[in-house]
Amino acid sequence: MANGVWIIAEQRDGALRKISFEIASTARKLADELGQQVCAVLLGSGIEGLAAELAKYGVDKVFVADDPALEPYTTDAHAAAAAKIIKENDPAILLLGASTQGRDLSARLVGKLATGMGTDCVDAKIVDGKLLLKRPMYAGKCFGEVTISSFPQMATLRPNVFPAVENPKAGEVVKFDPALDPAKLKTKVVEVQKDTSGKVDLTEANIIVSGGRGMKGPENYPLIEELAAVLGATVGASRAAVDAGWRPQSDQVGQTGKIVSPNLYIACGISGAIQHLAGMGSSKVIVAINKDPEAPIFAKADYGVVDDLFKVVPELTKACKELLA
Amino acid sequence: MRGRPIGALNEARIRKKEENVNIVACVKQVPDTEAQIKVKADGSGIEEGGIKWVMNPYDEYGVEEALRLKEKKGGEVTVVSLGPARVIETIRTALAMGADKGIHIQDAAFDNADAYTTALALAAAIKPLNADIIFCGQRAIDGDQGQVGAILADMLDIPHVAVVTKLEYTDGAIKATRPIEGAQILIEAKLPCLITAQKGLNEPRYASLPGIMKAKKKPVDVKNAASLGVTPSVNMKVVKFTPPPARAAGKIIGGDDPALKAKELARLLREEAKVI
Numbered sequence: 060m061a062n063g064v065w066i067i068a069e070q071r072d073g074a075l076r077k078i079s080f081e082i083a084s085t086a087r088k089l090a091d092e093l094g095q096q097v098c099a100v101l102l103g104s105g106i107e108g109l110a111a112e113l114a115k116y117g118v119d120k121v122f123v124a125d126d127p128a129l130e131p132y133t134t135d136a137h138a139a140a141a142a143k144i145i146k147e148n149d150p151a152i153l154l155l156g157a158s159t160q161g162r163d164l165s166a167r168l169v170g171k172l173a174t175g176m177g178t179d180c181v182d183a184k185i186v187d188g189k190l191l192l193k194r195p196m197y198a199g200k201c202f203g204e205v206t207i208s209s210f211p212q213m214a215t216l217r218p219n220v221f222p223a224v225e226n227p228k229a230g231e232v233v234k235f236d237p238a239l240d241p242a243k244l245k246t247k248v249v250e251v252q253k254d255t256s257g258k259v260d261l262t263e264a265n266i267i268v269s270g271g272r273g274m275k276g277p278e279n280y281p282l283i284e285e286l287a288a289v290l291g292a293t294v295g296a297s298r299a300a301v302d303a304g305w306r307p308q309s310d311q312v313g314q315t316g317k318i319v320s321p322n323l324y325i326a327c328g329i330s331g332a333i334q335h336l337a338g339m340g341s342s343k344v345i346v347a348i349n350k351d352p353e354a355p356i357f358a359k360a361d362y363g364v365v366d367d368l369f370k371v372v373p374e375l376t377k378a379c380k381e382l383l384a
Numbered sequence: 385m386r387g388r389p390i391g392a393l394n395e396a397r398i399r400k401k402e403e404n405v406n407i408v409a410c411v412k413q414v415p416d417t418e419a420q421i422k423v424k425a426d427g428s429g430i431e432e433g434g435i436k437w438v439m440n441p442y443d444e445y446g447v448e449e450a451l452r453l454k455e456k457k458g459g460e461v462t463v464v465s466l467g468p469a470r471v472i473e474t475i476r477t478a479l480a481m482g483a484d485k486g487i488h489i490q491d492a493a494f495d496n497a498d499a500y501t502t503a504l505a506l507a508a509a510i511k512p513l514n515a516d517i518i519f520c521g522q523r524a525i526d527g528d529q530g531q532v533g534a535i536l537a538d539m540l541d542i543p544h545v546a547v548v549t550k551l552e553y554t555d556g557a558i559k560a561t562r563p564i565e566g567a568q569i570l571i572e573a574k575l576p577c578l579i580t581a582q583k584g585l586n587e588p589r590y591a592s593l594p595g596i597m598k599a600k601k602k603p604v605d606v607k608n609a610a611s612l613g614v615t616p617s618v619n620m621k622v623v624k625f626t627p628p629p630a631r632a633a634g635k636i637i638g639g640d641d642p643a644l645k646a647k648e649l650a651r652l653l654r655e656e657a658k659v660i
Contacts, residue, residue, distance in 0.1 A: 133571070134534070135543055159564040163546045166499075166531040170538030175498050175620030178529045195628075196528055200421035201430060202626045209619035245543040245577070249559065250570035260565035266660070290660055308549070308584040309563055314417045314525050315441050315583060323659040334417040340628060344657045346649065347634075360634040362652055366642050374646030382654050 061210035064090040065150040067100045067141055068113055068121075069160055071132070075109050077263070078156030080116045080223035082216055085183055086154050087117030087226055092185040095151065097228070098122060102140050104130035107232060114230020116223060121230055122148075124237040131248050137164050139244075140237030142171040145211065152190055153211035154183075156218060158262070165215050176213035177205040179318070181220050181341065190214065198314035198337035218263050219320055259293050261312060266292035266323045269312055269339070270300060273328020273349060273368055277305040282369070283327055286376040289383065295319070297329045313338035327368045331356030348372065405459035408515040409450040409483065410506055410536070411443040413467055413474040414526040427624040439474045442521025445581035448588040449551060450519050451482045457553070460484045462513055466494055466505055472604065479599035480591030486604035493609045498620035499531035506532070507539040508612035515576060517558070522547045522580040530580075537578035545571050549584040 064086040068079040086097045096119045101109060103125070110121035124140045141164065145153065153168075155161040157179040169176045181202075182193035190212040192205040207213065261267060268287040270280060280294070287294045296306035298313050312319055314334035324342035328349060329335060336359055339345070347360035348368045357363045364371050415421065415435045422431040439447070450461045463478040465471050466489040475486040487509050494505060510518065518537070523530030530546075537544035549568075550561035557574050563582070591599070609616060635652070637645045653660045 131569075134546075138538075159547065159562075162530055163534065166534035166546070167538050167544070169500055169531055170503065170535035173500065175500060175618075176529075176531060177620065178531060191623075194528075196622075196625075197415070197419075197421045197430075197526055198528060199628055200419075201423050202628060203622040204624040204626065205620060206623050207620050246545065246571055246573040248569055249572050252568040252570070254566045254568075258566070263565060311583070318528070323653065323657070332418075333420065340631075344653070344659050345631075345634075346653070357634065357636070359631060361631070361657065362649055363634055363636045364645050364649055365636060366645060370642035371646050371649075374643040375650060377643075378647045378650035379653075379660060382650050383660065 061149045061151040063096050063098055063148065063150040064093065064152040064154070065098045065100065065145065065148070065211065066154045067161070067164065068109070069156055069158060070101070070103055070106055070109055073103070073106060075112055076156070076158065077223065078158050078161065078218045079113065081218065081221045082154045082156055083113055083116035083118050084224040084226070085216060085221045086152070087224070089152060089183065089185055089190070093151070093188065096120060098148070098150065100141055100144055102129045102137050102237070110230055110232045115225055115227050117226040117228050118230050119228050120233060122233050122235055124235055126237050126239060128239050128241070128244065129237065131251070132160055133244065133246050133248060134163055134167050135244050135246055136239055138167040138171060139239055142168060143238060144235050145172060150211045153213045155215045157215035158218060161215050165213060169213060172211065174209040174211060174213055175207040176215070177207070178215050179217045180214045181217050181320075183214055183216065195318070195341065198318055198334065199340045200333075200337045217320060219265070261293050261295050261310070261317045261319050264293035264319070264321050266290045267295045267312070267319060267321045267342070268292045268325045268327065269295035269297065269329060270327045271297035271329030272299040274300060274305065279369070280306070282372050286325070286372055286379070289376055289379045297335050298332070326356050326360070327372055329356055330354045331359060405453060405457045406514060406516045407450045407453055407459055407461045408510050408513060408518045409443070409447045409461060409463050409478065410518065410520045410532070411447060411463055411465045411474055411478055412440045412521070412524045413437050413465065413471045414440045414524055417441070417525060423625045423627050427626060429625055437470055437473065439477055440521050440524045442523060442525070442581055442583070444588040445583065445585045446519030446521055446579070447478045447481055447483065448586045449579070449581060451589070452586065453517065453553065462487060464506060464509055465489070466497070466502055475604055476599050477591060479602045480595040481589055482595060485602055488604055488606045489608070489612065490606055491608035493616045496618055496621065497616060498618050499529050499535055500620070501616045501618055503532050503535035503539055505609070505612055505614050506536050508614045509607055510536070511540060517575060518578040520578065520580045522582045533578055533580040540578070542576045542578060543573045544578040544580065545573055546580045547582045548579050549582050551579060551585065
């Protein structure tokens with residue numbers, strides 16, 4: 060009988076990523092309801108020391124595979140190692156983060172474990188002993204409540220939605236041999252180009268300041284970049300601004316861009332096309348600055364300023380700077 | 385298919401006849417991004433009336449990349465789709481863009497197919513094609529799961545690279561650029577392999593009028609669960625659809641002076657919303 064709530068921890072360059080603590084804390088909550096254990100899978104090279112950090116967030120047992128072939132992350136090596144230990148232990152629930160790595164690894168694991176999964180979930184609870192997930196569909200134009208009838212019941216959790224809660228447990232380390240077959244490893248990372256700007260990815264940002272068609276041109280983005288710098292925010296863009304070539308594709312928020320849920324989303328000169336509203340509608344607080352009082356964005360906004368963004372944004376930057384000084 | 389050295393066979397074939405690449409593009413028909421999505425009163429699904437159906441935008445990048453590869457190296461592009469009768473329009477769109485033939489998997493047994501079952505059907509249809517490279521969109525904009533490509537690759541026992549924005553072809557391998565949080569990584573994968581396409585990979589072409597005329601005569605093979613030898617087993621179910629949570633009415637900050645309004649906004653964000 061499948062038993063235990065498992066997570067696959069995510070580390071990069073020898074450090075656990077924040078999402079790992081979010082999924083560990085959620086796993087702890089679910090496991091307590093079921094009266095089961097929380098186990099984590101930790102994959103990499105020279106990473107055994109990270110187990111103690113997972114223990115702090117409620118993990119009873121950490122299964123560690125330490126192998127040079129697991130660093131840096133490749134789908135085939137990590138999926139093979141994770142599938143092996145999961146098949147041996149038959150957990151009831153398996154959680155990963157809905158980060159780029161978690162999405163990639165989890166999907167491959169659905170294939171290897173012949174099961175079902177809900178991606179990018181915003182709620183996870185136990186009902187009648189089974190996992191009940193809630194996830195946005197159509198980029199958040201509607202939500203689906205999802206159940207999985209096979210084991211493990213898999214889910215990836217959206218970053219920034221589930222709280223990381225300290226709850227120290229034993230975190231007993233169990234080493235295992237991933238038994239990787241070099242002939243089966245068909246991908247390798249040949250280059251990593253780091254973004255040196257130190258900018259937090261839109262999907263992980265606490266605050267986003269986005270600019271749309273109302274920005275009038277790429278030369279005006281420093282205006283919102285300055286506000287973003289004061290707030291420690293990441294700059295986003297609407298599809299109109301990206302398609303016009305003003306901003307890189309990686310900045311696009313919306314149904315065909317990134318789906319985000321920051322604590323604060325400030326939309327500057329964005330009218331609020333339905334596909335944009337879908338991508339940011341789950342933000343906790345939404346601010347709209349737009350001179351058109353009829354712009355659909357105002358229907359979604361918690362706070363609206365109907366005025367010229369070129370006048371309001373610099374003043375907002377100044378006011379925030381004073382408040383946060 | 386598992387355990388068969390399909391990789392080695394195809395690699396040898398590519399080396400011999402480099403000018404003939406066997407390409408597959410998987411496409412899904414989805415509601416247009418401008419579509420309003422209304423949940424049925426009983427929560428059993430969405431209202432499909434009035435929806436304009438289009439090719440999933442991410443699949444368009446996959447089809448375009450498939451066509452560019454064919455134009456460069458020679459070969460054939462097969463477009464594969466699973467879904468009800470209306471899906472033939474999306475297959476014809478890909479054929480009009482330049483794909484050579486289609487496979488339409490149509491069976492009510494797949495109506496509520498989850499990602500695993502979808503991949504099972506696609507794998508059964510694609511396996512006999514001995515594809516060198518398979519393209520999928522990085523996710524479909526309806527279910528937003530982004531699972532099928534990776535599961536399909538696993539079932540075919542080939543590597544995949546997901547969410548690709550740039551692709552280079554070398555001898556028997558590809559180099560793919562994949563953006564991750566705070567970095568771009570360049571991944572090398574041996575062929576055969578599967579790529580999931582992200583916006584930025586290319587600019588998809590429009591179907592030309594002659595293309596649309598030609599597409600009508602291109603062969604589309606219709607398959608069902610029985611002819612594919614697949615038994616659908618749906619593990620993931622959407623038990624209830626709900627509209628997004630309603631947001632409380634917002635506050636419009638009034639006044640004529642932009643500076644005062646900005647100051648009031650900053651105060652509210654700090655003291656009322658407590659988000660800065």
